[in-house]
Amino acid sequence: MSNQAEHPTLLIPGPVEFDDEVLQAMSHYSQSHVGAPFVATFGETLTMLRQLLQTSKPQSQPFVVSGSGTLGWDFVAANLVEQGDDVLVLHTGYFADSFADCFETYGVHATQLKAAIGDRPQLPEVEKALKEKNYKLITVTHVDTSTGVLSEVKALSELVHRVSPETLVVVDGVCSVGSEDIQFDEWGIDAVLTASQKAIGCPAGLCIMMYSGRAIERFKDRTTSPRSYFASIKNWLPIMQNYEAKKASYFATPSPQLIHALHTSLTQILARPLAERFSIHREASQRIKSTISSYGLTQLATKPENQANGMTAIYLPEGMKAPEVLPNLLKRGVIFAGGLHKEIATKYIRFGHMGVSVVDPARKDVDKALAALKEGLEEAGSSWNLHKDSNMSGDESAVEAPLMQEPESPRNSIDDNSFISEEGQPTSPNAFIWALSIAAGISGLLFGYDTGVISSTLVSIGPADLSHPLSTLDKSLITSSTSLFALMASPLAGILADRRGRKYVVLVADVLFVVGAVWQALTGSVTGLVVGRSIIGLAVGGASLVVPLYISELSPSAFRGMLVTLSILFITGGQVVAYVLGYVLAQRYQGWRWMIGLGAMPAVFQFCLLLMLPETPRWLVKAGHESAARAVLMKVYAPNRNTIAERVLRDIKIEITEEESTSKLINTTVPGDDSWLWSMQFQHRMTELLYVGGNRRGLIIACFLQGLQQLCGFNSIMYFSATIFSLLGFTSPILTSLSVAATNFVCTLIALLIIDRVGRRAILLRSIPVMMAGLVLCSVSYHFLGFPAKDVNMLEQIHSATYSPWATFIVVSLLIFVCGYAIGLGNIAWQQSELFPLSVRSLGSGFATATNWGCNFLVGLTFLPMMEYLTPVWTFSLYALVCFVGWLLAWKIYPETKGVGLEEMRGLLKNDWGVKDSLDRPASPRLRVA
DSSP states (O other), X not given: OOOSOOOOEEBSSSSBOOOHHHHHHHTOOOOOTTSHHHHHHHHHHHHHHHHHTTOOOTTOEEEEEESOTHHHHHHHHHHTOOTTOEEEXXXXXXXXXXXXXXXXXXXXXXXXXXXXXXXXXOHHHHHHHHHHSOOSEEEEESBOTTTOBBOOHHHHHHHHHHHOTTSEEEEEOTTTBTTBOOOHHHHTOSEEEEETTSTTOOOSOEEEEEEOHHHHHHHHTOSSOOSOSTTOHHHHHHHHHHHHTTOOOOSSOOOHHHHHHHHHHHHHHTTSOHHHHHHHXXXXXXXXXXHHHHTTOOBSOOSGGGBOSSEEXXXXXXXXXXXXXXXXXXXXXXXXXXXXXXXXXXXXXXEEOOTHHHHOGXXXXXXXXXXXXXXXXXXXXXXXXXOOOTTGGGOHHHHTSOSSOOOOOOOOOTTSSOOOOSTTOOSSOOHHHHHHHHHHHHHHHHHHHHHHHHHHHHHHOOTTTSSSOOOHHXXXXXXXXXXXXXXXXXXXXXXXXXXXXXXXXXHHHHHHHHHHHHHHHHOOSHHHHHHHHHHHHHHHHHHHHHHHHHHHHXXXXXXXXXXXXXXXXXXXXHHHHHHHHHHHHTTSTTHHHHHHHTTHHHHHHHXXXXXXXXXXXXXXXXXXXXXXXXXXXXHHTOSSOHHHHHHHXXXXXXXXXXXXXXXXXXXXXXXXXXXXXXXXXXXXXXXXXXXXXXXXXHHHHHHHHHHHHHHTSHHHHHHHHHHHHHHTTOSOHHHHHXXXXXXXXXXXXXXXXXXXXXXXHHHHHHHHHHHHHHHHHHHHHHHHHTOSOTTSOGGGGGGTOOOOHHHHHHHHHHHHHHHHHHHTHHHXXXXXXXXXXXXXXXXXXXXHHHHHHHHHHHHHHHHHHHHHHTHHHHHHHHHHHHHHHHHHHHHHHXXXXXXXXXXXXXXXXXXXXXXXXXXXXXXXXXXXXX
């Protein structure tokens, strides 16, 4: 019976439960690390390690150094290889990736030979690799803690000695030493590294290693000094040799208490034959795996020869995730570990059964764990039924049968405009979703109205309306000031959206829209107009970021693209309204003031409407308002779809839990200094955005699309279309501009209808060539038009321009360009929020939107000067070249995101750009709900 305080039984793959005597040894009184009593204990400990690893050769040397098992990687990389050397890393899970990273840190080239999840590299593959290159050493993870895969070390070592005898054999035994047989001398191993906290049964804090005489000679033959000081064999070898000879020695202070605990643990282990200890672990493992199979569960390591004896990695029933199950086990007094393999982390759990929990049957830890597992799974999934057929463990097909499959209904062909959905699933947005999307989309109307109204305003302002007639520079500054301040507002809006909520940012933007519109309407100078446009820019920057984010987080993925595109449709609708009002008011005295001032009305309406609408459920969950989030989801998936709402809520909570589990700030508390804590959290999110591969790739894609959207020249046409058509001799340039806005609106409506059926990538790659064709045709038309005339200021030709048939070709070519843009790039870039996980969604969207406005500012500032100095021929040719380069990049890095849930996107971009995976991804058999 244990004398330890009552606590949950720790059954993870390390640290494990500890024997009372071991813990008692940890409380040993303080000793000098060079005193004779401690030196004797340390020497005996090193000798016992020889017995545990079964080596009697005097040339081999055990090492015990303060640190974790990871320190063993540094010892190998710093001592046994040199910069530029090649090593072969056999990959069976997460820890091979990390070992390879360690090698690369030291300038060593690591080649990984990877196996499928749950399997190990086969010997013929290893042999082939060894024959292809001269590897200085090969590493094998004896038991990978992330997958529970057991590697065959004996046969592998025999192969290496036969095929590549100069290659050292290094075994990562962190999760195997003490529970798996390792015959160091007999198998010809050159290095074993492990840690104290697993099957050896000693508290964490000791890195334990054994090096062969051959490995030590390899170290002595180095041509360069070790690239580590603390992890240098040069410093530690004489220390370990002296301790083992019972001589005091010093390089770095060891932990006497941990050494005493290790001494006690090794004494217990060696009190019985090692073969008996390994047999006990093997029998316990077989019983555990048999019981798990009887539950209908499967292991990651499906082949018996690949299954470790000290742990088991267990796939959860379909539909369950680890954060749902592990708390249920904890309530029953048992702690299992969640998944660690990057690709399937939430889909499985890990059961550590090694050390005292196995060899001391009186503890009954294993029985307790199996009972808790059964009950915990039943609690997590009421529809999950245990498979209790006693013969099932022998029926592999039965074991692998899915347990919690939801009823599936077939999806119709993509040519059929309907879905046969899972029972209860929404097949189209309900009234609540439409209301939310339309209310939020009013911001797009304001954005579009502002874009369109400036075009009419620039040709309507009379010489006496402001302090002086507008020059090319004035027009460029008035136009681009909005973009400049939108650029500054976008990242700040992303931060504010995370801290105060998505709806809050839209409300602030509405106030700025009103102030900016009124300011412009009343101003009497170019400077005042620039200031008013700058205020509008702050509003546009915030709204353009948050509105797509707000809509995407509220929308089921089956029509998320359509609803985000709806906000773009509002933009194009705002442009149409602006041109219509511009045409009506242009002839009135100072009618441009009315054009601008009327922009305040939709903002007031939206502000009042949004006060009655909710925040997004994803932000509410992250802010701790789960009940409010549930209420919103019930409305989103109404009527009678409570089960779906709960499932989506669960997925959101799981995503947040996964993010927080990797956050260093999750338990940070700074009483009375919330601003400091928020600042640290922001720094962490920045680090996560820029240094986590999937997030960084999402940011690159989003910024690329937003930059391309502006650098293709579209908004230069929207801003200056009336100016362009005046120069071409059209008698009603504003009315002509209306054709551009109307085309943009109609083609955006087409995009609205097809984006979730055809897909983002497919549309983008087909629409950019249409844009290029329009721009090339425009350039050719300008060439034959002979515009502008030589030695004449371009803007001075407005009053003397005469109509030419080539002007009609220019209009047609611009309409072709606008059509391609509106169907593809104009709306697809704004799907940006779906590229980011929740933790960095606002921040990533903020940077992408800032990219849009930065490029918008550049285009707005340079278009008229380019037209004047480069000529229209080269200006539009340059835009066509940008489109061509953009098409190549889109083909290379932009994956298909149609139907992918927000909580699934992280996996798509985790390891690469996800293009191949997205195209190989089968059509979903049911409507997704995330």
